[in-house]
Amino acid sequence: MSDVQTDAAGEAVLGANRPLLLTDPMRSWQVVRGVVELFAIGGESDPPTARLHIATVTTGERLFGVADDAGIRLLAVGGVDTVVRARTIDEDAATDRLAWIGVLADADGGTPESADAASDPDPLARLIAAVHRRRAEIEAEGVARVRAQRGGRASAMTGALDGLRALVDRQDPIPVTADDDDPVDAAFAVVATSLGLTSTAPPAGRGSADRVTLLARYARVRTRRVTLTGDWWRQDSGPMIGFLADGHRPVALVPRGATRYELVDPRARSRVVVNATIAATVEPDAVVVYRPLPDGPLTIGGLLRSALVHTRSDVAWLVAYAIASALIALVVPIVTGRIVGVVIPEADVPELVQLTLALAIAAIAAALFQYATATAVVRTQGRLDGYLVPAVWGRLLSLPTAFFRRYSAGDLAVRVQSVDAMVRVVGSGAVVALLGVATAVVSLALIWFYSVSFGIIATLLVAALGVVVWFAGRAQYRRAQAVERTAGQLSGLVLEFVSGISKLRVAGADEKAFGRWAERFRARRVAWNDVRRAQNVVTVSIAVFPVLSSLVLFAVVGLSEPDAISAGVFLAINAAFGQVVAAVVSITLVVTQLVQAAPAMKRMVPVIAEVPEDDASKTDPGVLRGAVDYSGVTFRYLEDGPVVLDDVSIRIPAGSSVALVGPSGSGKSTLGRLLLGFEVPEEGGIYLDDQDLAGLDLRAVRRQLGVVLQSVEPLPGSILSNILGDAVDLTIDDAWRAAERAGLAEDLRAMPMGMHTVITEGGSTLSGGQRQRLLIARALAGDPRVLLFDEATSALDNVTQSIVAESLAALSVTRIVIAHRLSTVRDADRIYYLERGRVLESGSFDELMALGGRFAAQAQRQLA
Structure with missing residues (x-):
């Protein structure tokens, strides 16, 4: 140079x-x-x-x-x-x-x-x-870049080595994380991998005081907080996220088998089997993560396949136990035939001792296999129950709101509880049937080996019982469907009566309600009696089958030539056929249980066949600004029903205040339900910050909305839990601030337990105004981007309403108010007057009053 x-x-x-x-x-x-x-x-x-x-x-x-x-x-x-x-x-x-x-x-x-x-x-x-x-x-940038490259290469190498080691160890590799990653993310990724799921990191800026709950939301899984007590590591309670007592570092607790847990520390990249010493280093508080059902509609078969994914090893062992038990069962007829046919005639004492020892060993082995089978059944039932019950309930809670209009609450409860019948049938009944089939097939094969003619007779006898059970089972199934249908109707009716008991008393309709209950109860009893009659046919058949089948066998021997079959061979055939009869009877009992449970499981299909509203195709809306746009919305509740909203277009800028007014039935509340994603428009769309609501994650949207609807009531529990809900990043200070804004704080301070005051279902211990202010406080607690109030202040006096109005006016959020009360909508930036599903007038209060139209006429009636 x-x-x-x-x-x-x-x-x-x-x-x-x-x-x-x-x-x-x-x-x-x-x-x-x-x-x-x-x-x-x-x-x-x-x-x-x-x-x-x-x-x-x-x-x-x-x-x-x-x-x-x-x-x-x-x-x-x-x-x-x-x-x-x-x-x-x-x-x-x-x-x-x-x-x-x-x-x-x-x-x-x-x-x-x-x-x-x-x-x-x-x-x-x-x-x-x-x-x-x-x-x-x-x-500085170069040093940081070099370090990052070295760290990335080291992480990649570590991940590759872990993956290769996992092939040998048959374990999931530990996810590789950067030093600046949240350690909870790494532990959650280990748990998600053990469940066959993909962990999704929340978008940037989505902090939370409870990182586990936030990760679970974005992974669309359910969690539950538990306390680790006793020898918790000796039983399979599902994968958990725990915390080390030293430094509160998160770790993954993954079950390995039925009686063993493994502690995986992603930051230290270590695995260790949990024992008493290791368990002492783990804090008692942990979070269980539940595997959800697969996305999309499911059938009963699909539900079973998803349930058996993590029980394949147990199923394999059960098949092996069934085959081993069936082979051991052959010892009895073979030894019986040998003793009667050879040992006794020849007085061969040494061989008798050997055969007796063989029988004793076979009995011990059969007992051990029976114990192992029972243990595997308990383990399989526990795993199925631990997966299916929370997964089906989780699916129910994630279904679109429109789904719940088709069924009553009591009927849905009965449908979902059918999962218990499925667990019993699959976990216990299927194993009994498997053992029975294995024993029956092997014993029938032995009969065919000894005598083809007796093999044909034994097969025909089993087939005859099968035909009887088939026809009786079909009749039982048809009647069982009626039982389940009437049980759902009866449960829904009872729930409605109990929840509306005060209304029944006021209307004097107690006797009428009892009459409707008695009618449904009678229908259920009639259907149940029909089921019992069909079941009695099966019960009688399996009771007389052993006697009739033995009579047939002895008759065949009696009518045969004297030397057609030896005594030893016949006794071996008879012993083997006795095992066939016992196996067939056990199979028949399982079939009877299945016939009774099948209608209940079939009624569960609508729940698992419905697509959840928060499927993986929906995108996260991000942090909303609060702009709302109804664009050409047309909606009706039923396909052939009247139009509730007809080409409605309303644009609400972020941070503005809008009031929706009009006569009852004009579609005001329906606009609110559409914004919440409870309903889907027939035409047009709803947009939040220019994002189509149809493509957004509705749960993420609702977490940024503060809502008070007409029909919503407080939940049973404390006032604190009602205000905070499931918001994991809010504290009692946030609850008090929301109560102040809602004008409820003074009332709470006058209560002996304040925020911790317990209220009953529906909040009957509170006045109407207190209930509304409690719901308003809950809507304000999470600092929402959009507030939707549907007649939220109808029970408030003017003073309290002014306090709430001043608090709302100080917030820089979008406010949508649905009300008939003039003082509630007077200060809105813009008022939309709806009638018969159409927007007829819009403008500020002064503009509409000057217009002298329908809104002015409605306002004049209140001013007069």
């Missing part, structure tokens, strides 16, 4: 491989042709560093040198065919000097201080400081 050679005219050619060091402050260079890229590099005594681009100098402009002791050096790199001409300082014009000073002054990033290049007292000093500052930044 020494000075370039010039020709007679003082010109030189610059290029990428022929740069020019500007080290002579008394000399300059004018760009004759092309462009020159100007770079700053370190001083001659400094270690080599990367070039720092300063400026681009074009044709006609000049370059000036910098002294060696300035702390930096300037390097000029030419483009293609770039030519510069050497000049002396005396030849330079003052304007070129000022332009060069501007280049130097702007090199520090265009800060305001360097805006006036001509008046800069020391542009070179500014350039030097800027270059050194930028060099330090680049070096």
Whole structure:
């Protein structure tokens, strides 16, 4: 990078491989042709560093040198065919000097201080400081980048080695995490992997005091807080997230088998089997994570397949136990035939001792296999119950609101509880049937081996019983369907009567209600009696089958030739057929249980076949600003029903206040239900911050809405739990602040237990105004982006309503108020008057009153 050679005219050619060091402050260079890229590099005594681009100098402009002791050096790199001409300082014009000073002054990033290049007292000093500052930044960035690259390579290598080790250990590899990742995320990822799920990190900015709950929300799984007591690691309670007592570091607690847990520490990248010593290092509080049902509609078969995913090893062992038990069962008929046919006639005492010992060993082995089978059944039932029950209830809670209009609450409860019948049938009945089938097949094969004719007879007898059970089972199934249907209707009716007992008393309809109950109860009893009659046919058949089948066998022997079959062979066949009869009877009993449970399981299909509203295809809305837009919305509750909303378009800017008014049945509350995603418009759409609500995660949307609806009542529990709900990042201070805004704080302070006052279902211990203020406090607690109030202040007096109105006006949130009360809507930025599902008038209160239309007429009635 020494000075370039010039020709007679003082010109030189610059290029990428022929740069020019500007080290002579008394000399300059004018760009004759092309462009020159100007770079700053370190001083001659400094270690080599990367070039720092300063400026681009074009044709006609000049370059000036910098002294060696300035702390930096300037390097000029030419483009293609770039030519510069050497000049002396005396030849330079003052304007070129000022332009060069501007280049130097702007090199520090265009800060305001360097805006006036001509008046800069020391542009070179500014350039030097800027270059050194930028060099330090680049070096820091380089160090950080190198560290990140090394960390990434190390993490990748660690992850690859863990994956290879997992192939040998048959364990899930520990997820690789960066040092700055939240340790809860890593522990949650381990638990999610053990459940066959993918952990989804929340979007940036979504902090929470409870990171586990936040992760569970975005992974769309359910969690439950538990206390680890006793020898908790000796029973399978599902995968959990625990915390080490030393430093509260999160770890994953993953079950490995029925009686063993493994502690996985993602940060330390270690696994250890939990024992009493390890358990002592874990805090008693943990969070159980439940595996949800697969997305999309499911059938009973699909539900069973998803349930058996994590029980395949148990199923394999059960099949092995069934085959082993069936083979052991062959010992009895074989030994019986041998003793009667050979040992007794020949008085072979040594062989008798051997055969007796064989029977004893077989009995012990059968007992051990029976115990192992029973243990596996209990374990399988526990796993099925631990997965199916919370998963089905979780599916029910995630279904669209429109689904619940089709069924009563009591009927849905009966349908979901059918999962218990499924667990019993699959966990116990299926195992009994498997053992029975294995024993029956093996014993029948032994009969065929001894005698083909007796094999045919035994097969025909079993087939005859099967035909009887088939027809009786079909009749039982049809009647059982009626039992389950009437049971659901009866349960729904009883729940309605109990929840509305005060209304029945006021209306004097007690006797009428009892009459309706008696009618449904009688229908259920009639259907149940029909089921019992069909079941009695099966019971009688399996009672007489052993006797009739033995009679047939003995009759065949009696009618056969004297030497057709020996006594030993016949007794072996008889013993084997006895095992076949016992196995067939057990199978028949399981079939009877299945016939009774099948209608109940079938009634569960609507719950699992309905697609959840928060499926994986929905996107997160992010942090909402609060803009709401109803665009050409048309809606009806039934396909062939009347139009409730007809081409309604309402645009609500973020932070504004809008009131929806009109006569009852005009569609005001329906607009609120559409905004909450409870209903889906037939035409048009609802947009939040220009995002189509149909494509958003409704749970994430609702968490940013504060809602008070007409029909909502407080939940049983404390006032604190009612205000905070399931918001994991809110505290009691947030509850008091919300209570102040809702005008409820003074009432709470007058209560002996304050925030911890317990209320009953429906909040009957509170006045109507207190209930409404409690619901308003709950809506305000989470600092929502949009408030939706549907007749939320109808029970408040004017003073309390003014307190609430002032609190709402101070909030920078979008407010949508549905009300008939004039004082509630008077201060709204814009009022929409609806009638018969259409917007007839809109404007401010003064504008609508001046218009003298339908709103003014309604307002005049209240003002009068």
